[in-house]
Amino acid sequence: MLAGAASLTAAAPEPFRWGGDAEGGAPFVEADPRHPSVVRGMDVEIAELVAASLGKSARFVQVAFTSIDASVERGDFLLGLSGVEDLPARRAAHAVTVPYFEFREVLTVRSADRGRFRALSDLRGRRIGTLSGTLAYDILAAGRSAQGFELVSYDDDVHPYGDLAEGRLDGVLLDHIIAQRALRHVAGLTMQPEAAATGRYVGVLAKRDTALRDRIDAVLKGAMRDGTLESIFRRWNVWDDAQPKLFSRVLGEAAPAAPAPAPARPPASAAARVLAYLPALLRAALITLLLSCLAMALAVSAGVVLASGRIYGGRVVRTIFTLYVEVVRGTPVLLQLFVLYYGLSSVVRLPAFIAALLGLGLNYAAYESEIYRGALEAVSRPQLEAARTLGLSEWLILRLVRGPQAFRLALAPMTNDFVALLKDSSLVSVITVVELTKQTSIFAANVGSWVLPGALCAALYLLLSLPLSRLARFLERRWSAPS
């Protein structure tokens, strides 16, 4: 029996692991509506084609779109396929297949603006959204200072269109496939016919896997020749005139070298790259600092109100405040940010920074209130009674006796929370605020490595949090041991 099981295991071919992001949806990779645990899409079919040609079965690995490169390099899977673009930085850092699909970068605007926002140059002073780590992002980043528009980066390609329809953005620049799909779901949008650029989808592999890459290139070229790719693309309604031209360009080339026309930028030295990114990182660090300070101020004020309400308030106030604290502490801050920014957008359209400030501040308020409540209750009862016998009102007792002492007790845990908040502020990138971590991941995607950007980012966070800890220690010393 055991031997049988062992031989079965040995006989089963090792699966071909490939990675993609099912959040990207059709036509790339999407969860099958009938079997949500199964994925389907044009990239899924290409992966299955590759696996079959290698004599293996395909196994899908879910990975966030922006992490595909890093994930393939660390060996989570062999091939990344999910509308992965052919970018110079990607070519420099990873092994990349021949391109298998050509897309156009198109500008989508609200139908009402169709006449006045025809191209990026018409959007001076306006906000244009896109998915970070893409060709569209690079185009916008390169053009924003010359053309004077504001770049808003997203972690997904669905929310930019929703925000466009709601007026948070004035344009979205993305692949025409993504734009076409969005137009089917979001009303009132128009795709401008003029393409801002063209790009190509490729498969990405770890830099060391060039041999496998060459085998996959052969599979892809075969599929271009025998019409397999065409039938896949037709099935997913993305076949157009550009594809046969791309195929003949790819097949006409002798070597599987980069067919991308993108002129390879001169490889910048590490120092030059850091210098180039430093201003953006410092600006992002400033946003992180500003957001954290304002959110903490909100958390402290709201926390004081919650704590006082729970101690001094009537039954109704106590119940409501307790409920608030439990709900906020019991649900992820990420979810709260999503609800505030996207969920409530039909009722109140908060700007991203305000939503981030409210989300973090109101979330931390729940934690602060528990610290204050504990600290207020730690002030000895006889002191409060003594204050009453001296004729001080409840309010004066809170202000002059209980509050000041509780504040000292709360200072250390508060500082702790402030440092935690500083780091949690990185979560707000999900609602398009580009703070330090987000800027770093954009930087990392661009240079194709996390080493230098990661180290810089860590150094900046430390630079922000260490003074805080020092300040807290100073305040504690000053207030707890009066001279």
Add this chain to the structure above:
Amino acid sequence: MTAGSLLEVRALRLVRGQRRILDGVDLTVHRGDICALMGLSGSGKTTILRAAVALEAFDGGAIAIDGFELGPGPVPPESRLKDLRRRAGMVFQQHALFEHLTALDNTTLAAVYAHGRGVTEARTRGLALLESLGVGARASAYPRELSGGEAQRVAIARALAVDPPLLLMDEPTASLDPARRGSLGEVLRGLARDGRGLLVTTHDAEFARTYADRVVVLAAGQVAEEGPAAEVLTNPQHPATKALLRA
């Protein structure tokens, strides 16, 4: 109200759950008098003090403090107790000084914020009080830096900051060594000479005999025995007093 009486407790009844903590207590403190309130632990001494400064509601009887009347039922809101606060000061057993304020600030806080005195006036009076109680040199010390005896004097100064005629003290001798008890006794004498009335709970019969004018002994929530200190404590009649003297 009897002429010259600062505190008059009449038929005071206080029930908590099934327990009758006070069951018809009558008690009077006159101007210039030190009255020692004695009794074994749990006899209700502290409860009488707390009821007299409206920290504790009571169920029957009445309390009058220099003309300010407290009746049974819930403790009135602080806004209606302003006059009481000017008439009665309380010194708690563990002093209960405000830990974050200096000795001087402890004495001036209520005068300035609750009774509308000017800061300079309050500080002058606070310093004078601390001086008169022998802790003037400790004016800028924080409670944690004070010895037990010093903290107690600061607490007395705090209670006297708005010059109440009646001073209630809960077990002031409990944490003092014999020498300091003597000097506390002298301080209390001085306060009584100034025309104040003092109601002092204590376990210390020797202290009561030496410094109190009158003694009230409580047992099972009632007054067991009362009279001039020397008389009651030298020639006790009630078993409770005898037990107290043996303790």
